[in-house]
Amino acid sequence: MIRIRLLTIIDCLSTYSSKELPLTLQEIKTLISQEYDLDLTDKMIRNELEFLQSTTSTYKVESRNSAANYREKAYFLENTSFQIHELRYLMDAVSSARFISQLETKQLIYKLRGLTDEITSKRLANELIHSEGKIVIKHFADNVQSLHEAIKANKCIKFQYGRYNVKKEFILSREGSFYEVIPLGVVWYQEYYYLVAKEWGKEKIIQYRIDRMSSVINTEGIWAPDPGFDLERYVSQLFNMYSGERRNIAIEFDNHLINVIIDRFGINAKIDPISDNRFLLQTEGIVSDGLVRWLLTWGADAKAVGPADLVERMKKEITRYSGLYT
Known part of the structure; x- marks a missing residue:
């Protein structure tokens, strides 16, 4: 009975009290009677409250003077889990x-x-309004968990992969054949989960959207972690999760983009003024279609300086883009 009393008072304070609105002894007594169908005397409740305020208790119950009657104590259970x-x-x-x-x-x-x-x-009743629609993906949660477990156990995996066509039909790539990969890490980028992996027998690292994967299965293959591979560093060099070759890149930007660049590359990025209204960014990154398209989002306010093949890719994409409006 004593344990029931103690647990009931803890539950009552946890549910109905807060730092802003603590409960008096009489309020606790009334709630326990009405909500828990348990009749406790003032002495019983007071004894339990004294224990909950002692150093022996693992629950942290605080008290202060009641706002209605300064001679009366009011109690609340401090929320130690989440603010x-x-x-x-x-x-x-x-x-x-x-x-x-x-x-x-x-x-x-x-x-x-x-x-x-x-x-x-x-x-907390007011919920966030999201501007984009939700998508329903069969077995998505199971796939994410399976990938994490495979990475932890250094297991190779295989899966099918696909995309939607213009008829909104989900079409499996490689005519439904399985991809066999070494899973290096799971990344959450711009509201999507990605698997960073190496295809079995190849060195190139590729990113796969997990919502486009199906039939994720562990294989008998075991892989050894590469001590020279830093997943966080690798992901920081990607642009829109496109794969490519890691290179030293140099890009000119208008000064008004300085905060955008610091947000993207960090406060320690190598940034040098080159005129009154332009600065030069030098960094290591993955040269890919993702980088080209990311640069194009800034229009004439960004100019690729190097390497030479990145400059050529920019020229070709700009020519292709301008050709749409001739």
């Missing part, structure tokens, strides 16, 4: 993730709000 802003971050991340279906989004947000008291939960 309200932390829950808000998690809720917003779930809401914005396109690969989490609308139904699963609602279920996850409901569970997240259940990790705090009712008062704080109500403050």
Whole structure:
């Protein structure tokens, strides 16, 4: 009975109290009677509250003078799991993730709000509005987990891969044949999960959208981690997750893009003024269609200087682009 009393008071404080709205002893007593169908005396509740405020208790119950009666104490259970802003971050991340279906989004947000008291939960009622639609992907969560487990166990995997055509039909690449790869890491980039991997027997590293993968299966193959490969560094050099050759690149930008470049390459990026209104960025990056298209987003405010093959790719793409409007 003593354990039931203690657990009931803990649950009552966890559900109905907060730092902003603590509960008096009489309020606790009323709630326990109404919501838990348990009749406790003032002494029983007071004894449990004294224990919960002692150093012996693993729960941190605080008290202060009641706003209604300064002679009366009011109690609340300090939330040691999540602060309200932390829950808000998690809720917003779930809401914005396109690969989490609308139904699963609602279920996850409901569970997240259940990790705090009712008062704080109500403050989290206003959900993030996402500008892009959700997509439903069969076995997506299972695939992500399978990939993480394969990477941890150094297991090779195989899977089928495909894309939609203009008729909105999902067509498997290679006529449905399996890709066999060494999985190096899972990356979340611009609302999508990607697998960074090497195809079996090849050295080139390729990124695969996980929502386009199906039938993910472990193989008998085992791979040894490359101590010289830094996944975080590699991903930082990609542009829109396109694969390519790692090169030293140099790009001129108009000064008004300085914050964009610092956001992308970091405060320690090698940036040098070259005129009153232009600066030069020198960095290591993956030369690819992704880099070309990323540079084109800035129009004439960005100019590739080197390497020479990047400059040529830019010229060809600009010629092709301008030809659409002749």
